[in-house]
Amino acid sequence: MSQSINVLLADDHVVVRSGLKRLLEQNSEISVIGEAENGEQAYQLYAESSPDVVVMDLSMPGMGGLEALRQIIGDWPDAKIIIYTMHENTSYAIQSMAAGAMGYVVKSGPTDDLVNAVRQASVGNKYLSADMAQKVALNSIAVDDDPAQKLTARELEVFRLLAEGMTTEDIASHLDIGLKTVANYQTNIRQKLDINSPVELVRLAIKHGVIT
Missing domain, CATH: 1.10.10.10 (Winged helix-like DNA-binding domain superfamily/Winged helix DNA-binding domain)
Structure with a gap:
């Protein structure tokens, strides 16, 4: 039996969090151990529970996902954080990965993407959903005023x-x-x-x- 992957969810919408919890926990090796509704709470819960992986939205009131990502990585450089967002633009993906995110998954993509991202991040691999990876590759060719x-x-x-x-x-x-x-x-x-x-x-x- 493989060891459980403990996940912390950070999203300001309760409905989204409960949907994600259901989706992730359909996989016996994944367990959601905490939920945060903003960046400050995500930081606090990370400090308290040391999850294996954090799944975090970008747009939250107060401290947003990017700032929370930066602060968590700043204090726990080994933290494994996946950004799970509706923002499909490369600017956010590039900024998130540069700030230390292990993955960037868009909410409009296949649900398998997030499960794969959690599994990959838990063993230290980075994960970009296929269409984002392609966009980022194309974008890095022309970044003058990005x-x-x-x-x-x-x-x-x-x-x-x-x-x-x-x-x-x-x-x-x-x-x-x-x-x-x-x-x-x-x-x-x-x-x-x-x-x-x-x-x-x-x-x-x-x-x-x-x-x-």
Whole structure:
């Protein structure tokens, strides 16, 4: 009998978490030992339960998935984290893998993808779903102005929210940070990406698939 793979789920939607738990636990060797609804909770539960694998969403209120990934890997370099998200763009995949994720799986893909990713990550192998792997390979050929290459995890998150049309106030409340902090991120984003108007920002976000 192979040893159980203990998994921590982090997603802000209860329905998604219960669906994932069911999906994963159909496999006798996988056991879900904890559930978090935001990045802060994921970090805390990781510290408490030392799971074998974390399956984490990117877009959560407060500390998002990328920031939580960065902090967990920062404190536990051997942590095995899979990003499981609806974001099918390469920017997020590249940024996640660069930050230390073991896998990047899109929610719209086959359900087997996530189970395979958990199994692979548990033995130390990286996993990208097939279509993401192809997109990342193509994307790495042309990365001149790719936001994923130039922005930090938090800046990329703010960049996406700005591109989606959120105001500074909206972003501050969504991410649970101060208005001044958001303004600083905006300045950094404009400088790093050399953009001078909201229209340019949206155009760049669409070009790199950060928004559709």
